[in-house]
Amino acid sequence: MISHDLLIVGGGLAGLAAAMSADPKLKVAVISKVHPLRSHSVAAQGGINAALGNHPNGKDDAWEKHAFDTIKGSDYLADQDAAELLCQKAVPLMYELDHWGVPFSRFPGGVIAQRPFGGAGFPRTCYAADRTGQVILHTLYEQAVRRNVTFLDEWLVANLVVGDGKCLGLVAYELGSGKIHPLPAKAVIFATGGYGRVYLRSSNAYINLGGGIGMAYRAGVPLKDMEFVQFHPTTLYGKNILITEGARGEGGYLINNEGRRFMEDYAPKAMELAPRDIVARAIQREIDKGNGFENQYVHLDLRPLGREKIEKRLPAIQEICLRFASLDPVDTPIPIQPAQHYSMGGIDVDKYGASPIEGFYAAGECACVSVHGANRLGGNSLLEAVVFGKIAGEAASAFVKTGSFPDKPQKGVAEEAQRFFSKVKSLRERDTGENVFKLLDKLKLLMSDKVGIFRKGKDLQEALEGVTELKEESKRAFIFGSCDRYCQELVVLTEFDYMLDVAEAIIVAALAREETRGSHYRTDFPVRDDNNWLKHTLLTWTEKGPEITYRPVKVDKYQPQERKY
Amino acid sequence: MNMHSTFRILRFDPKKDKKPYFQEYRHQPKPKDSILEALKDIRNEQDPSLAFRYSCREAVCGSCGMVINGQIDLACRIQVESLQSDLIVVEPLPNLEIQKDLFVDMEPFWAAYREIQPYLQPEGDVPEKGHRVEEKKMEKVFQYITCVLCACCYSSCPVASRDGRYLGPAALAKLFRFISDPRDSRPYAALKKVDSPAGAWGCDTVFRCNVVCPKSVRPADGIEGLRRKLVAEKTKRIFKRKP
Ligand SMILES: Cc1cc2nc3c(=O)[nH]c(=O)nc-3n(C[C@H](O)[C@H](O)[C@H](O)COP(=O)(O)OP(=O)(O)OC[C@H]3O[C@@H](n4cnc5c(N)ncnc54)[C@H](O)[C@@H]3O)c2cc1C
């Protein structure tokens, strides 16, 4: 059994950033269920925020203004000290990423180019055309190769092992050999990304099942603010592939079936560049009112940009439209509809990435610090992944060097591995039962139907009952045939039980929060209620179901105001 | 074309099977389904043991390279309908060993990638206000940064298939991406490594890589660029040495 000082789970932006800042003298490995370059971060398009002040209309920008926009955008649920830290670190980080090799687009004078994004007072989103995630992920991976980071590619982590409030290590399934490994470690960082595929319509990669979040929850780490699920306003109708907010930032219009820019009814000042929660609801309302096309979508019209701008600034969007919708945005509007996009809630950590379990850290989309509160601004999550990934890497390294550790972590980890092994064996021995892919489809449908953009108590209650039923059905799941190596059915089966916990957490938290804030819109409680609800939701796993507690939001500089755009 | 199609898929588990074989599945794809979506449905509904790589489903992560009716491409970007055939043959990427079904061993591809020092080597520390680089100069690298490292080019390359030492199109184009970057300052010595038949001179200029690249990178342009650079550097050195 190989012991590590630090195991980082996830090869996306957050995991690689953590690997880069981890102390190179420690025994560290990065584990990922896919090759790191296949991580979902690669799909990010629009950009990453930092108040560089490079845009002609952004000369007066400053990190404090970025922090204010982030807090306001969060509907005042972000912890203000954490949001400030994020925005302050953003500026030097852009120069560092540039130095590592990120090929940012440039403005005259050779400085990093910036574009307007939703909910931002100034154009501050740095970009590399519309491939920002791809170039940052590739760059971090390149630098990790340079530093000789150890990677365990195509290993699925199946359990987080905790004993007496301390992290002991992990259990993992190696796809290539089919083996199950106990992996003791002094510290663990989860950078496992979001849970988008709990929903039917999602902009996320197929692999974003969210198992990591559920694993931490099961091991005793609380989940925070799970009711806040971001729906992106503009995903391609049919495939739900993202059409970046940058398309509106560059001047694209949203048009209903009357040919009107309907955002004037919802956010007369910011129009298409209001924050995502507001734009997504506006689109859904138009569709529900019968102002959409085929009752399913509205148009995103990029024709005002002209061919040259589209080809230069949005080439990947053009490629996506041509490939996946057989249309050219140069001369045809894009049919778009909202879809699940981002997980604001997640594993409860502080601004050092530390969870209440000693030695266990989390960063990136799977974590909730919280900097995004009830609604994340576009361009802030790549930033969060890198900033807090780095912080977590440093904090976990410091902990490894100074912390006190349990005597025999191997024992606890080996027992857990044995338990997982027996579970897999019994799944294999069954020759009939439920097909996990079908169960997953049921869950997705349920979540999209009942826990979507507009929510109400009755629907949420039904969703909860649905999840309880699925939990029963999932006990009867089985593995078809004799699949041991590269068994994706086992991957999905392992993650599915955790996904049910994640779904349950979202529903329970949404049902409890009887107000409307940011992305959480309750038609039966349609206003924000700061007197009762300016607080974080925390859920702890128990045998009887999630236990809810609340924690005050850190408000120091900015008192909550009404959000007008 | 909304009827049942036959998917003839290459299956092989080197731990269990003596040799690869084709298995046929009848499946009715939904309109506009990609090959990847069809494969997923076949797996989910008919045979969960069928193994293939995937992640983004939008042709940006580079997971799903395979051979579809004889053409190397990313399965997620090919619409079933576009093949206009009710027989669809799916095979793993050639030139790489099969690990299981459509999973191939990518290690030789990654080894070549690591070999060229695939990272920017700028001078000094992070400049206080970042590097100053005009867009015009930066544009030189834009062609190459769309590469998703899917190995479609490597698999199609006749040189890579006969000579395991050849670094292949993706790695060489990646190297050219770095030396064209105005921020990079790697020494000439770093280039010397590819001044060989395993490097820039190995290319047979049949340009299969340019044809198959699903991201229109044109890796052979990078190889050409490397050759020009090597020749120019050599000429420079010869002239410098003259008294
Ligand atoms: C289409 C799209 C476009 C976006 N565009 C932008 C943008 O322009 N700007 C912006 O700021 N944000 C954007 N976002 C959001 C942003 O991309 C993500 O929030 C961010 O990339 C998440 O990074 P991460 O490192 O936390 O997770 P990921 O990149 O999702 O990485 C998760 C990693 O964890 C691994 N993993 C997960 N579970 C396990 C397990 N059980 N065992 C082993 N490994 C595991 C995975 O293999 C993967 O390597 C976009 C998101 C989407 C969906």
Ligand code: FES
């Ligand atoms: S699944 Fe990502 S390229 Fe096809």
